[in-house]
Amino acid sequence: MRDGPGRHWQPPLAMLATFVGMILAMRALGRIWWCECGGWALWKSDVWSSHCSQHLADPYTITHFSHGLLFWCLFAVVFDRWAPRIGARPAGVARRFTVPWRLVTAVFAAAVWEVVENSPWVIERYRTVTMSLDYLGDSVVNAIGDVLACVAGFFTARWLGVTRTLILFVVLELALLLAIRDNLSLNVLMLTWPIEAVRSWQTAGHV
Template identity: 45%
Template sequence: MTRRSVSPYLVTALTILAAALYLLWIGREPICKCGYVKLWHGQTMSAENSQHISDWYTPSHLLHGLIFYALLWLVARRIPCGWRLAIATLIEAAWEIVENSDAVIERYRAVTISLDYYGDSVVNSVADMMAMVGGFFLARWLPVWASVALVIGFELLTAWVIRDGLALNVLMLLYPLDAVRDWQAGL
């Protein structure tokens, strides 16, 4: 008799499902309070930001996948790629849960220009996790230079269009600077 092993892709899917169920359990909105789901919502200063499938913060989640792939390749390259994806998904799911905690939502509202941010909808959180998975697979497929170009390109694009991005988001969450907040507000 052969013993069947658990698929890392099943673990990845179950991790996303568990995170979604947890977010519902803690009271996150399943979809936008507006009552519908859009594929894209491009207004960052809006109550619908982070409520639909994708928005200007989706590229940062794609970048998470690129970055997690690189970091896990550096520290755990002997682990099969599928299991590295499961680890990356666990990290991303943990981030979605932490990001949507009352403490972090209040922190965003206190130190950034996101005064109307009340957390992501569950559909947005699931889409963010899926964007990370997409970024992970992109990193596996693309040459390193292309992954680096994507990170730089998306950071420059979001900084130019919405005055935010992954690096600025982390900076303002951990070490808020008045000069950055003023620039983001267009002052």
Template identity: 40%
Template sequence: MLPHRPAAWLALCLGLALLLVELAMGRPGICPCGVVRFWAGDVQSDQNSQQVADWYSFSHVIHGLIFYGIARALWRWTALGRVLSPRWALPLAVAFEGGWELLENSPLIIDRYRSVTISYGYSGDSVLNSLSDVGWMALGFIVAARLPARASVALALVFEAFTLFMIRDNLTLNVLMLVHPIEAVRDWQSSV
């Protein structure tokens, strides 16, 4: 299910569209601090969600693993496989991830993060970080296309356990705290 050249170009064009929409939304292109780094390792700093990679990049790789699994199931068990080549699955995943990035950087979600998670000072992603998040998702998608399903599941579980151990947060807790905040979890996360 790896993309062919037209699908790869479409995925790149969708990334470009995300860049333009986020700039039009007034999102900063890079960290407002003016520094561009590959890695931002301090979750409670103004660098988090501003640079190319941070602890949440692991969650975006997991998004790619999940999107690949969903795409594989859709193409295998629905009529979609008879209508559209599975090589178009990556651009669809990029579209979904780009849509999440737009929602995540809307005032609604930014305010939600601030009020119910440990991301008290969260101000949204830089455009650089949003595009990188889509890139991390695409990497996860491509890795999943090359791995057996069990290996993809194992990789996702390792990433979840690793980030839970390192920063007391991961994709599972992030979703839980956005959808149904639990004060005890927030207290535990804050006691680093």
């Protein structure tokens, strides 16, 4: 996947195709473009409001920024640290898996998650076992904002390096925990292995 002469257009084209595919899939799932309230605020801070996930960004956008942090760390550890130590063939794969293609992979994974997250089964799962009792799915613009947040996290992690990125990830998780009683770690936990005590504690924060 190394970009040879005349191939630098391939990663941007792949990312554009990913965004278009995500938008079409979201629309096919019945997702609206923007909040039905008609307001044009880009940020909504109240995670209990029906506006959450309907505008460009909200506190959960930070969890998608964290996705980007973790994607970069994963690629850096696997392809920059481990692969060269294993042997010549893995090292060759790592050299071909350049930063643009790593970004394409991260964007594709983030877009796939947006589509899965907005499927009827996952929406119902959120409403049943997490604190998001009134979750209706994301608007298309919110999904685009989430993927762009992932991109921002990816480049932030590239700039910071693995160690400082992991510190930032922990800080963001703690900040979200204090602010909204939820974060990426709890989100994954409650979707896959719901704990009623955790859910009760989270919903107690809704006053």
